[in-house]
Amino acid sequence: MDTFSDLLAGFAAALTPQNLVLALIGCVIGTLLGLLPGIGSTAGIAILIPLTFTLDTASAIIMLAAIFYGTAYGGTITSVLLNIPGEGESAITCIDGYEMTKKGRAGVALTIAGVGSFIGGTIATIGLVLAAEPLADLGLRIGPPEFFSLVIVGIALLVGLIGESVVTGLISASVGMLIAMVGIDPIAGLPRFTFGSAHLFDGVSFVPVLVGVFGLGELLANAGGTARRPSAPTLRELLPTRTDLRRAAPAIGRGTGIGFLIGLVPGVTNAISSLLAYSSERKISRYRSELGSGAVEGVAAPETANNAHANAALVPLFTLGIPTSPAIAVLMGAFLMNGLTPGPRLFVEEPLLVWTVIASLFIGNAILLLLNVPLVGLWTRLLAIPYPVLSALILVFIIIGSYAINNSIIDVYLMLFFGVVGLVFRRLNVPLAPLVLTLILGPLIESALRQSLQISRGDFSIFLTRPISLTLLIVAAVIVVSSVLGSRLKPQGKADLPTDATV
Amino acid sequence: MRRLTVFSAALALAAVTAGCADTSEGGGATTPGDPADCFSQRPIELVVGYDAGGSTDVGARMMATALESKLDATINVVNRPGAGGQVGLTALANAQPDGQTMGTVNFPSAIVSVLDESRQAAYDRNSFAPIGLQVIDPSAVAVRPDSPIRTPTDLVEAALAAPGRLQATTTGPASNEHFVLLELERVTGATISPVHFSEGGAPATTAFLGGNVDLLLANVSDLTPMAANGEVRVIGVFGDERSPFLPDVPTFAEEGHDVEVASSRGYAFPAGTPQECVTAMSEAMGEVMSDQEFIRKMQDLGLAPSHKDAEAYAQYWTESTEVFETLLPLVRAER
Numbered sequence: 001m002d003t004f005s006d007l008l009a010g011f012a013a014a015l016t017p018q019n020l021v022l023a024l025i026g027c028v029i030g031t032l033l034g035l036l037p038g039i040g041s042t043a044g045i046a047i048l049i050p051l052t053f054t055l056d057t058a059s060a061i062i063m064l065a066a067i068f069y070g071t072a073y074g075g076t077i078t079s080v081l082l083n084i085p086g087e088g089e090s091a092i093t094c095i096d097g098y099e100m101t102k103k104g105r106a107g108v109a110l111t112i113a114g115v116g117s118f119i120g121g122t123i124a125t126i127g128l129v130l131a132a133e134p135l136a137d138l139g140l141r142i143g144p145p146e147f148f149s150l151v152i153v154g155i156a157l158l159v160g161l162i163g164e165s166v167v168t169g170l171i172s173a174s175v176g177m178l179i180a181m182v183g184i185d186p187i188a189g190l191p192r193f194t195f196g197s198a199h200l201f202d203g204v205s206f207v208p209v210l211v212g213v214f215g216l217g218e219l220l221a222n223a224g225g226t227a228r229r230p231s232a233p234t235l236r237e238l239l240p241t242r243t244d245l246r247r248a249a250p251a252i253g254r255g256t257g258i259g260f261l262i263g264l265v266p267g268v269t270n271a272i273s274s275l276l277a278y279s280s281e282r283k284i285s286r287y288r289s290e291l292g293s294g295a296v297e298g299v300a301a302p303e304t305a306n307n308a309h310a311n312a313a314l315v316p317l318f319t320l321g322i323p324t325s326p327a328i329a330v331l332m333g334a335f336l337m338n339g340l341t342p343g344p345r346l347f348v349e350e351p352l353l354v355w356t357v358i359a360s361l362f363i364g365n366a367i368l369l370l371l372n373v374p375l376v377g378l379w380t381r382l383l384a385i386p387y388p389v390l391s392a393l394i395l396v397f398i399i400i401g402s403y404a405i406n407n408s409i410i411d412v413y414l415m416l417f418f419g420v421v422g423l424v425f426r427r428l429n430v431p432l433a434p435l436v437l438t439l440i441l442g443p444l445i446e447s448a449l450r451q452s453l454q455i456s457r458g459d460f461s462i463f464l465t466r467p468i469s470l471t472l473l474i475v476a477a478v479i480v481v482s483s484v485l486g487s488r489l490k491p492q493g494k495a496d497l498p499t500d501a502t503v
Numbered sequence: 504m505r506r507l508t509v510f511s512a513a514l515a516l517a518a519v520t521a522g523c524a525d526t527s528e529g530g531g532a533t534t535p536g537d538p539a540d541c542f543s544q545r546p547i548e549l550v551v552g553y554d555a556g557g558s559t560d561v562g563a564r565m566m567a568t569a570l571e572s573k574l575d576a577t578i579n580v581v582n583r584p585g586a587g588g589q590v591g592l593t594a595l596a597n598a599q600p601d602g603q604t605m606g607t608v609n610f611p612s613a614i615v616s617v618l619d620e621s622r623q624a625a626y627d628r629n630s631f632a633p634i635g636l637q638v639i640d641p642s643a644v645a646v647r648p649d650s651p652i653r654t655p656t657d658l659v660e661a662a663l664a665a666p667g668r669l670q671a672t673t674t675g676p677a678s679n680e681h682f683v684l685l686e687l688e689r690v691t692g693a694t695i696s697p698v699h700f701s702e703g704g705a706p707a708t709t710a711f712l713g714g715n716v717d718l719l720l721a722n723v724s725d726l727t728p729m730a731a732n733g734e735v736r737v738i739g740v741f742g743d744e745r746s747p748f749l750p751d752v753p754t755f756a757e758e759g760h761d762v763e764v765a766s767s768r769g770y771a772f773p774a775g776t777p778q779e780c781v782t783a784m785s786e787a788m789g790e791v792m793s794d795q796e797f798i799r800k801m802q803d804l805g806l807a808p809s810h811k812d813a814e815a816y817a818q819y820w821t822e823s824t825e826v827f828e829t830l831l832p833l834v835r836a837e838r
Contacts, residue, residue, distance in 0.1 A: 043582075046556030143715035144706075184586075186701035188838050189621075189676030196623045198593060201586035267706035321728050322708050329705075330556035336728070336804050343732035406584050447702060454698045455670065455715055 007129060010355025014363055019062050022055070023360055026063040027367050030070015034086050035078055036401050044071055045330040057338040058353050062360040064334050066367070068327055069310050072270070073117060073368055076303055077379050080109045081230070082394055084215035084401070088271035089306040091210040091436050092278040096291060096298025098218070101230040103294050106383065107238030110376040112248050112296055113303040114369055120256045120308030121365040127260055128315050129358060133344075135312075136319035139264035144455060145462050147265070148448035149472035154272070154441050156476035157279035159483040160288070161433040172425065173434035179204050180442025187450045199410040203443060206271070208402045208415035210439075213432055215398045216415060217422020219391055224423075232383040238376055244296050251281055251297035255304030262305075263312025266324040271440050273309035274302035279437065283479065292433070311361060317342050318354065541602040541780035546577035549770075550598070550606035552591020554584045558724070559768055562638055562806050563607050566770070566788070569797055573787040587612040589624060596626035600773040602780035605634060610767045614820075614827050615677050619834075628824060632776050633816040635788040636769035638801075639809035640722040641742030642683050643752070644671070645735035647714070655739035655755045658718075662693035669695045671718035672707035677834050680720035683741055683764045685833040691760050711735075722766060723748055724805035741765070748807065767809070767823075769816055785813035 013019070033044040045064050055063070075086030080097035093113070100109040127135060142150070162169025182193045183203030194200040240248070258280065259273040281301045282291050291298045313324040321343030323329035335342045340350060347354050385393070402415040425432060456462035463469050549567050553559040560582060567578040583591040588609050595606035608631065616624045646652050652661055662669050673680035676699055684695050698716050700707035704725055711719040712734065719726070719735060727748040729735045737752045741764045745754055755762045770788070772781055791797055792810035801808045811819055 043555040046554075046560065140709060140713035143710050143713045145715075184701070187676065187699050189619075189834070190838065191621060191623075198586040198589040198622070198624075201589065201622070266709040267702060316709075320708075320712065320734065321732055322705055322712075324705060326554065326556065333556065333558075333561060333804065337800075339803055341728040341731055343728060343734065345732050406590070407582055408585070408590070447700075451698055451700065451710070454696070455710075457696075 003129060006351055006355045007359060009352060010357075010359035011362075013058060013352060013356040014062065014359040019059055019356075019360065020363070022059050022063040023066045023364050024367055024371070026066025027070040027364060027371055030067040030072075031074040031077075031368075031372070033067070034071035034074020034076075036086065036397070036404065045327060045334070057340065058356045058360075060338065061331070061334055061353075061357050062364075064331055065314075065357065065360060066364045068331060069117075069121065069307065069364060070368060071327075072306055072310055073114070073372055076113045076117075077110065079214075080113065080299065081106055081379060081382055082215065082397075083218045084394065084398055085207070085210045086401075088206045088210065088269065088440060089274045089309075090302075091206075091214065091271070091440075092274050092302045092433065093299055094210075094214045095278075095433055096293075096295050098214075098230075099292070099294030100296070100299065101383070104231055104233045104237055105294065106230065106380045107233045107376050108240045108244055108296065109299045110379060111238065111240055111373055112244065112300050114372045114376070116248065116252045116255060116300045116304035117307035118365050118369040119252050120259055120304035120306075121311045121368075122362060123256050124260045124263065124308040124311035125358065125361045125365070127312065128318070128361075132315050132319050135264050135315050138261075139266060139316055140320075141468060142265040143466075144448045144451035145466050146468045146472065147268075148445060148452050149463060149469040149476070150262075151441050151445040151448060153472050153476045153479070154276050154279065154437065155445065156479040157276065157283055158434055158437055159480060160279055160282035161431065161437060165429075168428070168430040169434050172430050172432065173438045175421075176435035176438030177442045179209060180439050181446075183443075186443075186447045187454070197410070199406075199408060204414060205405055205411060206440060207405050208411040209418045210436065211398050211402055212415040212418030212420075213422035213425070213435065215394065216419025217426060217432075219394060220419060220423040221426045222387075222391065230383050233380055238380065240296070247287060248296050248300040251277075251285060251300040252304045254280060254284075255301040256308045258301075259305030259308030260312045263309035263324070264315055266316045266320070266322045268444075269325055270306040270309045270313075272444070273305040275437055275440060277301040277305035278433075282433075283483075292431070307365075311365075314361070318346065319344055541777065541783055542574050542576040545603050546579050547602070548598075548604045549578050549580045550591050550595050550604065551580055551582050552584060552588035552595075552607055552609070553582070555582045558804070558806065559588075559607055559609060561804060562768055562801065563770075565797070565800065565804075566637060566791065569791040569794070570784075570787055573790055574783070586622075587616070589616045589622065592616070592631075593625050595771065596630035596773055598773050600632075600775035600777075602772065602776050602784075605770055605772050605784065608633070608769050608771045610765075610769075610820075610823050611677075611679060611682065611827055614824050615831065618824070618827055618831050619677065628820065630774050631771040632774050632781050633813055633820055634770040634772060634781060635785050635792075635813055636767060636809060636811035636816045636819065637788075637792065638768040638806050639742075639765050640724050640767070640807045641740050641746060641763070641765040642679050642720060643723050643726050643737050643740040643742075643746070643749070644683070645711075645719040645721070645726050645730070645737045646717070647711075648733060648736050650717075650736065652738060653736075655753060655758045655760055658738060659687075659691045659693045659760055662687075662695050663691070666694040667696050669718060670698050670716045671695050671720045672711055672716050673697045673699050673720060674703055674707060675699050675701035676837070677831070679722070679764055679766050681834065682827070682830050683720055683762065685830050686762045686764060687755075687760070689830075689833065690762050724807060727805060746807065748802075748805070767819075769811070781813055788812075 075090040078084040078086050079090040079093045083094050083098040085091035085094050097109045184191050184201050255277040258277045262273045281297045285297050316322045316324050323332045402411045405411050551560050551563045567580050571578050583594050598604035616622045617627050652658050688694050710716050723746045726737050730737050740746050740754045741762050798808045
């Protein structure tokens with residue numbers, strides 16, 4: 001019960017009016033930063049660290065942590081309402097979120113995303129309280145071979161994303177994989193497909209590609225007058241119905257599980273969690289046939305997963321002192337700047353501080369829920385702006401956002417180019433989801449494969465002799481085999497029907 | 504565009520607060536060389552070739568704030584991340600040499616990008632006028648606490664006994680860590696195999712702590728917190744003297760294995776910047792680096808302060824280039 005009394009003391013310290021206000025300010029700033037594509041939590045926290053110099057340590061970290069998860073929610077708002085993914089992790093939410101918006105169900109999507117984020121974040125924080133140390137050990141078991149096999153599971157889930165035509169699905173996946181191959185070879189160190197431009201050495205950055213394919217692609221398609229335009233929902237349509245909640249609940253549960261477990265692995269970003277959560281829904285949800293055309297599960301699962309991931313990612317920071325993502329690295333900088341070294345000793349040396357920060361994670365998640373659900377009505381009013389005006393604003397917004405990522409005009413050109421790609425995909429009925437999946441997983445699978453082979457000195461059996469890796473590979477095989485058999489067994493007449501799963 | 508306004512307001516606020524938090528000792532005395540001509544008309548742009556929030560950025564923002572009060576000028580930090588600093592250096596090399604644009608220079612990447620023709624750098628050593636050096640962070644090697652390897656000599660002997668058996672993390676080909684392995688092999692004949700983690704230090708650390716790789720190679724600043732936590736044992740530092748952060752850890756050189764590899768962070772103007780501007784900035788930087796409060800703040804962040812003025816930095820640049828010229832063919836041989 002020691003933990004419990006520590007946590008209570010933490011709550012007592014975190015619930016002072018000053019800390020509450022700071023958490024609130026952090027959530028608001030985070031949400032606002034998240035709205036602009038390109039300014040993610042990393043840059044947000046980095047820029048605002050000086051603001052916290054005058055605060056005491058706990059307050060400073062509470063505020064920065066609030067910014068950290070506030071941005072995740074801000075990105076959701078633009079994804080759902082405007083089809084602009086603010087960050088990699090909310091890209092997949094665009095697919096069903098924006099379809100819901102087109103059906104006038106934007107309010108429901110945002111509310112479910114808020115509730116899912118709250119549940120995912122809270123459960124992940126409870127995990128942090130109860131079992132931080134064993135969980136951190138679990139994260140360490142995921143070495144390069146295990147990670148490779150995990151990504152293979154992700155790629156296997158691709159079969160669920162492919163939609164009505166295998167050919168168009170594979171085209172989309174291959175384009176994503178090709179884009180992912182641009183950049184400096186991770187092992188040989190030589191540039192590939194960079195055309196001598198240093199801007200491409202790190203690979204094509206995700207955000208301009210995603211913003212182009214989703215945001216600009218949609219704008220261009222609308223300009224042609226073919227796509228359905230979103231409309232602002234009425235007040236009654238803002239709240240989820242009982243059916244929505246019943247359908248979202250299992251998706252939120254699965255999203256929490258996936259996001260939490262993957263968040264424990266240092267060096268893996270939120271985007272993977274939300275992708276895997278979405279792909280799993282496509283594969284195992286009861287309503288999987290509706291995913292892609294505005295199903296509530298398609299918002300609930302990835303949004304829950306990415307928040308569960310964000311909170312679980314603090315486990316390796318507190319227990320091992322490893323920053324699991326760039327944003328957490330900046331947060332770690334805030335600890336260091338205040339003379340604290342994150343790691344196991346922090347629990348012993350500064351227990352009150354650690355528990356105050358953990359308590360503030362619960363409070364911050366609650367604030368985010370209380371802040372955002374009532375504001376859903378306000379956000380959806382954005383859609384009441386006449387479409388010609390709104391589309392011009394969106395264009396300005398995505399151009400600024402693309403520039404802001406690296407302060408680079410090249411990213412703006414990339415975004416424009418991929419906007420045209422997005423339009424072509426829409427016209428030719430090529431689904432976008434496989435592209436997102438391979439674009440994000442591509443670089444990871446390459447590094448993990450080659451690192452594994454360096455470790456094993458070229459011996460491929462490393463993937464089969466390690467239990468976790470073997471288990472994951474079996475899971476991947478089961479997914480692929482069951483999908484192939486499943487489609488074979490389908491009655492002939494039904495197979496020809498469009499599954500309505502294209503985006 | 505309300506959001507943008509909010510954002511820029513927040514930025515401005517951040518800048519103001521940072522300014523207040525900085526305690527300058529010099530009392531605002533004007534530096535000799537009359538910097539007013541160089542720096543007062545327009546804000547100075549400080550190009551940081553790395554992401555906001557990274558350690559280069561954190562050090563540069565601290566330096567910018569301190570220089571502002573020394574020079575009575577405005578310095579705007581602009582992040583131009585990409586290609587391990589190459590994008591930022593390209594922007595710096597192409598900027599007007601009027602004293603209004605300066606940039607961060609990190610070794611070894613600023614040198615390697617010039618020497619490695621596959622990177623097609625649009626600049627070379629002569630494109631820059633060095634201002635001064637802020638940080639030298641030597642590489643070091645750590646083992647798990649239960650490892651029988653305790654000293655640099657233990658490591659060399661273990662590697663000599665079974666060539667290529669021991670594996671070490673690097674942060675990518677032609678990174679500091681990779682150079683450590685190549686230089687160690689060149690000097691002692693001991694072969695240690697690299698496992699390249701181009702994505703950076705966190706996955707490398709995870710693979711090491713998870714028992715997948717024997718040795719963790721990293722900068723002293725990255726290893727210090729983990730050593731304090733007892734997660735790793737640092738066995739040797741690749742510096743010319745012991746690190747103040749790890750006073751109990753010997754250097755490889757003191758055990759007779761003369762391997763020195765460090766990353767360093769400094770600043771430069773584009774070549775052709777008026778000499779008086781370079782001198783004025785270099786002197787202001789020297790004053791900042793002699794401020795004990797500033798040094799203490801850097802150390803809190805794990806930034807190892809090490810100052811060189813414009814002239815000493817230029818010489819260090821030349822010497823470092825010679826070292827990497829001998830090592831780069833070894834990287835090529837591995838490709």
